[in-house]
Amino acid sequence: xxxxxxxxxxxxxxxxxxxxxxxxxxxxxxxxxxxxxxxxxxxxxxxxxxxxxxxxxxxxxxxxxxxxxxxxxxxxxxxxxxxxxxxxxxxxxxxxxxxxxxxxxxxxxxxxxxxxxxxxxxxxxxxxxxxxxxxxxxxxxxxxxxxxxxxxxxxxxxxxxxxxxxxxxxxxxxxxxxxxxxxxxxxxxxxxxxxxxxxxxxxxxxxxxxxxxxxxxxxxxxxxxxxxxxxxxxxxxxxxxxxxxxxxxxxxxxxxxxxxxxxxxxxxxxxxxxxxxxxxxxxxxxx
Amino acid sequence: xxxxxxxxxxxxxxxxxxxxxxxxxxxxxxxxxxxxxxxxxxxxxxxxxxxxxxxxxxxxxxxxxxxxxxxxxxxxxxxxxxxxxxxxxxxxxxxxxxxxxxxxxxxxxxxxxxxxxxxxxxxxxxxxxxxxxxxxxxxxxxxxxxxxxxxxxxxxxxxxxxxxxxxxxxxxxxxxxxxxxxxxxxxxxxxxxxxxxxxxxxxxxxxxxxxxxxxxxxxxxxxxxxxxxxxxxxxxxxxxxxxxxxxxxxxxxxxxxxxxxxxxxxxxxxxxxxxxxxxxxxxxxxxxxxxxxxxxxxxxxxxxxxxxxxxxxxxxxxxxxxxxxxxxxxxxxxxxxxxxxxxxxxxxxxxxxxxxxxxxxxxxxxxx
Amino acid sequence: xxxxxxxxxxxxxxxxxxxxxxxxxxxxxxxxxxxxxxxxxxxxxxxxxxxxxxxxxxxxxxxxxxxxxxxxxxxxxxxxxxxxxxxxxxxxxxxxxxxxxxxxxxxxxxxxxxxxxxxxxxxxxxxxxxxxxxxxxxxxxxxxxxxxxxxxxxxxxxxxxxxxxxxxxxxxxxxxxxxxxxxxxxxxxxxxxxxxxxxxxxxxxxxxxxxxxxxxxxxxxxxxxxxxxxxxxxxx
Numbered sequence: 001x002x003x004x005x006x007x008x009x010x011x012x013x014x015x016x017x018x019x020x021x022x023x024x025x026x027x028x029x030x031x032x033x034x035x036x037x038x039x040x041x042x043x044x045x046x047x048x049x050x051x052x053x054x055x056x057x058x059x060x061x062x063x064x065x066x067x068x069x070x071x072x073x074x075x076x077x078x079x080x081x082x083x084x085x086x087x088x089x090x091x092x093x094x095x096x097x098x099x100x101x102x103x104x105x106x107x108x109x110x111x112x113x114x115x116x117x118x119x120x121x122x123x124x125x126x127x128x129x130x131x132x133x134x135x136x137x138x139x140x141x142x143x144x145x146x147x148x149x150x151x152x153x154x155x156x157x158x159x160x161x162x163x164x165x166x167x168x169x170x171x172x173x174x175x176x177x178x179x180x181x182x183x184x185x186x187x188x189x190x191x192x193x194x195x196x197x198x199x200x201x202x203x204x205x206x207x208x209x210x211x212x213x214x215x216x217x218x219x220x221x222x223x224x225x226x227x228x229x230x231x232x233x234x235x236x237x238x239x240x241x242x243x244x245x246x247x248x249x250x251x252x253x254x255x256x257x258x259x260x261x262x263x264x265x266x267x268x269x270x271x272x273x274x275x276x277x278x279x280x281x282x283x284x285x286x287x
Numbered sequence: 288x289x290x291x292x293x294x295x296x297x298x299x300x301x302x303x304x305x306x307x308x309x310x311x312x313x314x315x316x317x318x319x320x321x322x323x324x325x326x327x328x329x330x331x332x333x334x335x336x337x338x339x340x341x342x343x344x345x346x347x348x349x350x351x352x353x354x355x356x357x358x359x360x361x362x363x364x365x366x367x368x369x370x371x372x373x374x375x376x377x378x379x380x381x382x383x384x385x386x387x388x389x390x391x392x393x394x395x396x397x398x399x400x401x402x403x404x405x406x407x408x409x410x411x412x413x414x415x416x417x418x419x420x421x422x423x424x425x426x427x428x429x430x431x432x433x434x435x436x437x438x439x440x441x442x443x444x445x446x447x448x449x450x451x452x453x454x455x456x457x458x459x460x461x462x463x464x465x466x467x468x469x470x471x472x473x474x475x476x477x478x479x480x481x482x483x484x485x486x487x488x489x490x491x492x493x494x495x496x497x498x499x500x501x502x503x504x505x506x507x508x509x510x511x512x513x514x515x516x517x518x519x520x521x522x523x524x525x526x527x528x529x530x531x532x533x534x535x536x537x538x539x540x541x542x543x544x545x546x547x548x549x550x551x552x553x554x555x556x557x558x559x560x561x562x563x564x565x566x567x568x569x570x571x572x573x574x575x576x577x578x579x580x581x582x583x584x585x586x587x588x589x590x591x592x593x594x595x596x597x598x599x600x601x602x603x604x605x606x607x608x609x610x611x612x613x614x615x616x617x618x619x620x621x622x623x624x625x626x627x628x629x630x631x632x633x634x635x636x637x638x639x640x641x642x643x644x645x646x647x648x649x650x651x652x653x654x655x
Numbered sequence: 656x657x658x659x660x661x662x663x664x665x666x667x668x669x670x671x672x673x674x675x676x677x678x679x680x681x682x683x684x685x686x687x688x689x690x691x692x693x694x695x696x697x698x699x700x701x702x703x704x705x706x707x708x709x710x711x712x713x714x715x716x717x718x719x720x721x722x723x724x725x726x727x728x729x730x731x732x733x734x735x736x737x738x739x740x741x742x743x744x745x746x747x748x749x750x751x752x753x754x755x756x757x758x759x760x761x762x763x764x765x766x767x768x769x770x771x772x773x774x775x776x777x778x779x780x781x782x783x784x785x786x787x788x789x790x791x792x793x794x795x796x797x798x799x800x801x802x803x804x805x806x807x808x809x810x811x812x813x814x815x816x817x818x819x820x821x822x823x824x825x826x827x828x829x830x831x832x833x834x835x836x837x838x839x840x841x842x843x844x845x846x847x848x849x850x851x852x853x854x855x856x857x858x859x860x861x862x863x864x865x866x867x868x869x870x871x872x873x874x875x876x877x878x879x880x881x882x883x884x885x886x887x888x889x890x891x
Contacts, residue, residue: 161751164746164751172744173755175726175735176742176808177730177759179727179758
């Protein structure tokens with residue numbers, strides 16, 4: 001039981017981080033970023049290459065995250081902002097296009113074979129309350145928690161408040177001088193770095209391949225949807241819940257049903273609360 | 288409004304006859320010429336028709352009604368698997384084709400009930416999740432679906448014809464039927480209602496249209512077309528496995544839809560022709576193909592002036608040239624316009640704005 | 656002329672709403688644009704702020720051409736715009752609404768804080784609400800916040816879209832008085848209204864109808880023929 005829960009929290013943390021990334025990007029660009037996982041993979045592959053170049057793991061990860069952030073900013077400038085005047089629908093489809101192109105590009109650059117990105121703690125275990133627990137699980141869960149807190153704090157800084165203002169009313173934000181392009185670049189930068197962290201953690205505990213993002217995308221989106229696309233805390237918690245539910249289902253019922261859990265969760269959420277669970281009383285008041 | 292409504296009566300009738308005549312010639316050619324071709328070209332033509340039917344389904348959803356549902360690749364797979372499994376259990380080909388279509392239509396129609404509660408992004412996410420569940424069912428279906436290894440498809444064959452030609456004729460007939468039905472629907476009340484749901488859902492509700500009923504029907508009809516496409520695709524490929532119905536397939540469908548011209552009736556055919564020709568030309572590039580699909584989708588979306596929001600206008604002239612001219616025209620004056628412009632309520636462009644529950648206040652929706 | 660609009664044509668998408676509007680605002684004036692619903696008043700303001708593209712014509716502010724600039728750069732040049740519907744960030748607290756508006760300020764935080772304190776003394780009702788989400792404010796308080804927030808950017812000219820909308824008559828009077836005081840302190844105003852009450856504070860008036868400016872004149876002239884104005888142009 002404990003083992004299932006810890007495993008669930010671990011995979012839940014991957015979903016959570018991706019969901020938080022989705023929420024950040026949603027705030028600034030008002031688009032569900034379907035490329036989130038594959039954009040994060042860019043960071044993971046970069047980190048892998050830096051490790052292969054004999055850089056220390058920590059340095060490689062930091063460089064990978066920076067590379068991912070830069071990549072996010074470039075995508076925002078080169079693609080997303082150019083489309084900014086064309087409505088939400090094309091933007092959404094654009095992220096799908098980015099996602100597919102990116103997977104193909106990653107495959108072409110790093111090959112089809114599964115690679116292994118090894119952290120110093122990979123395959124190391126610790127005994128806790130009579131259970132054997134992997135270090136990567138502990139690191140992943142701790143990282144997820146730290147990032148969730150950091151992002152929540154960020155949304156109360158000046159830059160974060162501006163981002164929330166843009167999310168709520170773009171035109172009004174521009175009228176009071178908020179430079180949309182900066183806010184957008186910042187969001188894509190931070191968002192992609194957070195996604196990269198998720199993918200580094202995930203591929204470190206399994207294998208690194210250009211398809212690694214596929215399995216994470218749906219649960220991450222379900223978590224973001226549950227948070228009404230607005231609350232990083234909500235997205236984080238929802239991600240953990242889905243992860244734990246999946247693992248308990250897999251452990252006690254059937255592994256085949258495991259991934260159906262996500263759908264059941266999303267349907268339940270949407271039937272009960274079409275706008276997500278974490279919309280505040282405030283937001284509902286407006287409706 | 289579709290352009291034909293704007294034409295004077297006599298002119299309209301003349302054009303209709305010309306159209307009908309050229310269609311009959313085209314269909315006759317399609318019936319007579321392929322037997323003389325080699326079997327690979329026969330395969331390509333069949334594939335084009337299969338894609339056209341499938342994309343037509345997506346078009347009814349996205350182009351006509353403005354419902355951003357991303358489950359179409361999954362539904363396509365559902366048609367393929369359902370028909371194949373039925374045939375394996377001794378059903379005849381035609382009944383299994385129809386049952387696969389109707390079964391998927393029921394699934395599509397049922398799925399719409401939770402989907403009615405939300406629109407836009409949430410619908411996109413939920414439908415994508417739904418599609419991924421379908422594909423996982425194929426993967427985990429044990430001996431019924433063959434798991435990751437897939438299923439061999441018992442292929443239907445007319446006596447005296449090759450497998451490919453049999454599939455081709457069945458596909459040709461299906462294509463003609465599907466497009467005729469779609470054409471009728473477009474020009475009946477259904478079409479007008481669909482477009483009005485897309486343009487301003489709220490206005491549609493206000494004017495007393497039972498949006499729910501229409502949406503259920505649209506989802507069901509789209510699923511039917513997608514599943515028929517899938518069932519024929521299974522016949523054509525003779526072997527199906529889960530990966531064939533993944534997101535990559537969805538992207539290809541979207542490329543065909545937008546390239547051909549979303550919301551126009553024959554757009555899917557042009558899109559399908561383009562996709563098949565492209566795949567053929569790029570075959571030697573192997574793994575560059577996916578990269579190209581993705582880049583192409585990005586390009587198509589990037590080039591459409593006004594994106595989906597300009598659809599009502601694009602109805603008037605839906606060929607590429609007119610689009611490019613308008614692209615230049617819309618950039619006249621200030622190069623870029625604010626996103627609020629695209630979502631402004633004055634011209635009927637609400638596809639963009641109805642995609643999200645508008646969180647803002649009057650600023651986003653003001654006209655003096 | 657502080658703001659000079661010349662022959663501006665524009666609209667939404669491909670629908671032309673402004674068919675060539677020309678008007679000017681001198682420094683230190685309160686100018687009002689009156690017109691019925693659909694006259695193109697809001698469209699005009701949105702075009703000046705580049706929320707909508709000007710298809711042709713010219714808009715000059717303090718001698719600089721605005722057509723082709725971005726909304727945020729126009730705001731940074733000192734042309735404020737309090738939009739229709741107020742543009743309050745409902746999910747943000749009152750304080751955070753101010754913080755966002757301080758994006759325009761290039762001077763020190765201390766200066767900004769001083770300005771906020773000064774604005775709060777003009778609108779004391781907001782003082783106790785600083786930590787509250789703006790959604791919890793009453794309509795009148797929201798309008799005050801919108802006005803205070805717009806003033807925090809220290810605009811040379813502030814365009815206001817329907818200051819009176821949805822507010823009680825007493826409150827409108829109060830806000831009009833405040834605007835007069837602010838003008839005396841050096842801010843220029845361009846106020847779009849359907850409510851002819853604005854004639855009491857305006858220096859000059861333009862009347863718009865069907866996307867054109869039809870008549871213009873001193874506010875006092877219009878005030879004398881108020882009934883005629885209302886009947887022929889404001890549709891009520």
